[in-house]
Amino acid sequence: MDFSIRDASLDDLDSILKIEVSAFPHPWSRSQFLDEMALPYARLWVLTDDETDQIVAAYLCFRLQAEACSVLTVAVGNEYRGQGHAEKLLRKMIAWVVREEYPQILLEVRASNRAAQGLYEKIGFHKDATRKRFYSDGEDAFVYVLKTSDAPAELQ
Numbered sequence: 001m002d003f004s005i006r007d008a009s010l011d012d013l014d015s016i017l018k019i020e021v022s023a024f025p026h027p028w029s030r031s032q033f034l035d036e037m038a039l040p041y042a043r044l045w046v047l048t049d050d051e052t053d054q055i056v057a058a059y060l061c062f063r064l065q066a067e068a069c070s071v072l073t074v075a076v077g078n079e080y081r082g083q084g085h086a087e088k089l090l091r092k093m094i095a096w097v098v099r100e101e102y103p104q105i106l107l108e109v110r111a112s113n114r115a116a117q118g119l120y121e122k123i124g125f126h127k128d129a130t131r132k133r134f135y136s137d138g139e140d141a142f143v144y145v146l147k148t149s150d151a152p153a154e155l156q
């Protein structure tokens, strides 16, 4: 199956929420996604199948603010993991951020989330800091940074 990336629409929200609740211990609510979709400086992208455009395999939400692009959330449905979908979403975001001339991309990731850390490191992010007890359950966050000047050459 081939997949492409587009802006999320309201019709995608049920599928996004289904992935969200299975992916995170403290999932975002529908209204949190709606809030992000309404912000002019936020983007919510989905990766859907080319044939029907109805199967949402993954999504990515990020904000573009003066000093940086911040990744808020990225998740892939269980049955679609390990196929490069998260990497595809992030690479498209990086290329866009480079074009828009934002200096860096920032994100936080749970200290226990090795899969996500592996993903970010593969794409060129580096661990910049630890935020102690950042999450409401007391887990630390690692802050990952990618300076756009250090983005992979093919995305510059």
Ligand SMILES: CC(C)(COP(=O)(O)OP(=O)(O)OC[C@H]1O[C@@H](n2cnc3c(N)ncnc32)[C@H](O)[C@@H]1OP(=O)(O)O)[C@@H](O)C(=O)NCCC(=O)NCCS
Residues within 6 Å of the ligand: 023, 024, 073, 074, 075, 076, 077, 080, 081, 082, 083, 084, 085, 086, 087, 088, 108, 109, 110, 113, 114, 115, 116, 118, 119, 120, 122
């Ligand atoms: C983390 C997550 C988004 C990865 O999505 P994915 O589409 O399966 O990842 P990809 O197939 O694009 O993998 C790209 C790279 O990420 C790394 N990676 C992905 N899954 C990994 C795992 N389980 N363990 C270690 N590294 C992993 C690898 O470097 C991989 O490259 P490779 O296939 O050449 O080894 C997915 O597991 C997920 O949705 N997890 C739950 C939500 C979550 O934790 N989101 C991140 C919040 S910060």
